[in-house]
Amino acid sequence: MDATWVVLLALVLGMSMGAGLSVFIFSAVKRGEQAQKVINPTVPDGVDQILGVLESIGIVLDASDNVLKASQGALALGIVRAERIVVPDVQTIADEVRRTGEPQTRRVTLEGARSGEITRILSVRAAPLGTRYVVVLANDLTESIRLDEVRRDFIANISHELKTPIGAISVLTEAIASAVDDPVQVRRFAEKMTTEADRLAALTADIINLSKLQANQALHMPELVRIDDVIxxxxxxxxxxxxxxxxxxARGEPSELTVYGEDPLLTMALQNLVSNAVQYSPDKSRVGVGARLVDDVVEISVTDQGVGIPKEDHDRVFERFYRLDGARSRNTGGTGLGLAIVKHTAQNHGGDVTVWSRPGQGSTFTLKLPVATGDDHVTPIPAARLERTQI
Known part of the structure; x- marks a missing residue:
């Protein structure tokens, strides 16, 4: 009997100790989970999805400034590395949010880490996310700022270019009025006025053509175009x-090549290249025009024996209103938009334009376009559809 009580007592004690041990282990596990949450906090619900759809750069920081989440843009631009923000100016904005508890917005200049990388300008906004987190958002303003500068320069250049012919016409009008009794002088002033009016009309036409090329879907009626006809x-x-x-x-051998595009635009572009070659070549010299197929690209080259272009100006010659020799360009009736028109025409046709040139050895401009394949039938385009095309 005594032995039976001993066994029962031992059983009860064992069950009690087991239950106590279970409670202890469960409590320890719960405390461990809570500690783990403190060490490795989770991002609030929905933040992952928001960062996934944002076009802007997004970063979420915990209380210790560890990066919990970062968008691809933040990683690509090198703002986040090894789960830390490595751009001091961005980290400073996050620190300011923690200090004040208020959202902060500033512009940050991000220097290219490697040679050749462009300097980027970011609009950075940081704000508290709950009581422990900070969210940092950034928009890349680099391209929009560049476009604004291009627009401002374009307007300034147009204003400057228009002043010359308009001012000349005004002066010539006064000169004609004062020389009304001298037919010879009137005729001379009238001829100069006509020249300035033609220059003004040429500039206006080139501005219109360039604006059309820069518009969306500039190619309204693409068709098969014979390169030989364009040349x-x-x-x-x-x-x-x-x-x-x-x-x-001098014209090269017929190529029998075709491209898809708009005949008037391609003709305008090539006319501008040939016109430039003639204008900047010395008297009694030679200009060559020809086409060839390189892989799947039609290359139309225009070569002159002019003064040439320094290497540092090769890219700039395609800028609007950029002139190597401003005085000579104006004397020959140039508007400074011809090569910009060529560049945008090539781009709208899925191609490009390049230049090879050395001072004293002339220049070669090459218009590169994807070759057409398939149907060889071409619908002729009336010449009346062409707008003014010479620069």
């Missing part, structure tokens, strides 16, 4: 000017 029209339109200066325009 023939470009040479023909510059034949009179070239003949007056004894400049020979």
């Amino acid at each position: 023939d029209r470009a040479i023909e339109s510059n034949a009179v000017v070239a003949g007056a200066r004894n400049v020979v325009i």
